[in-house]
Amino acid sequence: MLIRTKHIPVIGEYEVVVCGGGPAGFVAAIAAARCGAKTALIERYGFLGGMATAGAVAPVTEFMHDGRLVVGGIPLEFVRRLEKSGKGTMCTPRGNFVCHPEGYKLEAQRMVLEAGVDLFLHAYLSDCVIENDRISHVIFESKSGTRALSARYVIDATGDGDIAAMAGVPMQDYQCPLQPSTLYFVLGNVKTEMIRGYYPGQPGSSMKHVRQKLNELSRTQEVPQFGGPWCLAGMGEGMAIVNMSRMAIDWTDEVQATRGECQLRENIDKLVKLLRENFEEFSEATLLSTATQVGIRETRHIRGVHVLTGEEYKSAFYFQDSIARCSHPIDIHSDKDNSQICIYLDKAAYLPYRSIIAEGFPNLLVPSRCFSADREAFASARVQASVMGLGQAAGAAAAICCEDGGGVKDVDIKRLQEILITWGAYLAEDE
Ligand SMILES: Cc1cc2nc3c(=O)[nH]c(=O)nc-3n(C[C@H](O)[C@H](O)[C@H](O)COP(=O)(O)OP(=O)(O)OC[C@H]3O[C@@H](n4cnc5c(N)ncnc54)[C@H](O)[C@@H]3O)c2cc1C
Incomplete structure (x- = not known):
């Protein structure tokens, strides 16, 4: 001491x-x-x-x-x-x-x-x-x-x-487990014209087809845990802000927080590769940045x-x-897998x-x-x-x-x- x-x-x-x-x-x-x-x-x-x-x-x-x-x-x-x-x-x-x-x-x-x-x-x-x-x-x-x-x-x-x-x-x-955290990332060179409206009247997409395909791929290869994905486009030409990575971490513990930041950055590297390799809208995408810090839900x-x-x-x-x-x-958002419970009020x-x-x-x-x-x-x-x-x-x-x-x-x-x-x-x- x-x-x-x-x-x-x-x-x-x-x-x-x-x-x-x-x-x-x-x-x-x-x-x-x-x-x-x-x-x-x-x-x-x-x-x-x-x-x-x-x-x-x-x-x-x-x-x-x-x-x-x-x-x-x-x-x-x-x-x-x-x-x-x-x-x-x-x-x-x-x-x-x-x-x-x-x-x-x-x-x-x-x-x-x-x-x-x-x-x-x-x-x-x-x-x-x-x-x-x-x-x-x-x-x-x-x-x-x-x-x-x-x-x-x-x-x-x-x-x-x-x-x-x-x-x-x-x-x-x-x-009970805390809600997982997400490191947002920003992509450039996305074919945003191929992304349907996420919120009415907005470019962006819930990308259900991406979700489906990644879940299929996860049966035969390593796919890091993910949510959504939710993709907001329309902020700039070819640019998309992506909410996708997911990991359960207790952010009040500095050891877990350090591990979480490092692991999620690795996961994003893999996720971006998967997006480029499997989806036409992301085939030429480049990682522009990750957020200043992991997004903490809880x-x-x-x-x-x-x-x-x-x-x-x-x-x-x-x-x-x-x-x-x-x-x-x-x-x-599930701490264990890619699922989510959503109850409308x-x-x-x-x-x-x-x-x-x-x-x-x-x-x-x-x-x-x-x-x-x-x-x-x-x-x-x-x-x-x-x-x-x-x-x-x-x-x-x-x-x-x-x-x-x-x-x-x-x-x-x-x-x-x-x-x-x-x-x-x-x-x-x-x-
Ligand atoms: C992945 C993800 C997706 C989300 N999606 C949505 C969404 O679609 N819509 C929506 O409305 N919300 C969404 N949220 C939730 C929303 O972002 C947060 O709940 C909201 O930001 C909470 O606001 P807050 O002010 O309570 O806390 P925070 O946003 O966490 O703000 C806390 C502030 O305190 C500062 N701070 C903390 N500790 C210290 C310290 N020791 N010294 C000095 N400063 C400190 C931080 O830097 C920060 O500025 C999402 C959150 C995440 C993580």
Whole structure:
């Protein structure tokens, strides 16, 4: 055991510190700042967007149910701005938004800076300090050394619940496998004219014939585990972003994470060869890049005041403290083989405020994919539009707490819902 002690400079005092600048985090920071809270946003990469940009997950799903908007406010404003600048397209009737990761990075950054958020990029969160049951500081590593920010309220939007875990928030133990991860890759020289629409009105394809053929080949030769494949074309001439590789890894373990990155890169080498050799549309394809990091679907989940269940979810149970909606199907990718379970929802589900807070942690909100849900509910609510909805609620709730001075559990829910509805969130109970 090596023990190291050192003095850490506190370089800023904030009302709200948002940890992680993915879909949940950057929206949370905008929301808190627009409510008047002095807000900082800390992100390990040099850009915002989380899995959407670092992981190259191009689709932002789903804003609509049967053609009717169910996610509104800042998340919708974000994609409308992208659309207006020609950097993305909203597809009906499910409200799937497709955009280029580069457009995403720029627009997210613009909105965060316009809101007056202090942005800390290239800042890796490594610890937090607890004083009297509250997280008083968050600590990060940067090229300048170890640094701390003081915080009245903390929003953990790291996706993996890093700050919550460091603070000692209890995590759920599902006794079941995590959803597998996927390293996205980008191909050039694809005959994109041969690829049918994946989302209505969009180039791209679910490539069922590719799936069928690869499954056949796997009986006689080595084919790495894969999902889909899903292929988004139309981002540039001959270019396609491919969601295909698949591997079950626990990303909170650095040994597994290293093995996963290396193995998936090897697998992509094999998959690209298989695509070139077996399918006319990919016969001249070249690998342009892999994503900055493997796309992680699932790691930790906090045990919140409420654990959202699949039953509540599928019945679209209306909670008095509903703060966000979601209409993405329950979408479970197998950790063992190439299969996937996809259950479409009859109605858009409601997500309660109590699922983003934990008992005994009065100044912490956890709105990102690590929020408190069981496996089924998570398998739907994990997607971008819903975690952005949770993020905007967390930001507004933290700002209310700054005014009231109370714990996150005591927040005036009616006031929070009024703010969200004013911004355009769709929280009314469906008939
Ligand atoms: C393969 C794949 C396909 C998907 N397909 C879709 C889809 O079709 N539609 C859809 O809407 N969603 C999809 N998703 C889900 C979606 O991308 C994520 O669920 C969503 O990005 C979650 O957002 P988040 O903000 O909760 O977490 P993340 O996106 O993980 O963001 C977390 C942020 O925190 C930062 N961070 C983490 N730890 C630290 C640290 N210690 N210090 C500093 N910063 C840190 C990260 O860099 C990141 O920016 C997919 C995901 C994967 C992996």
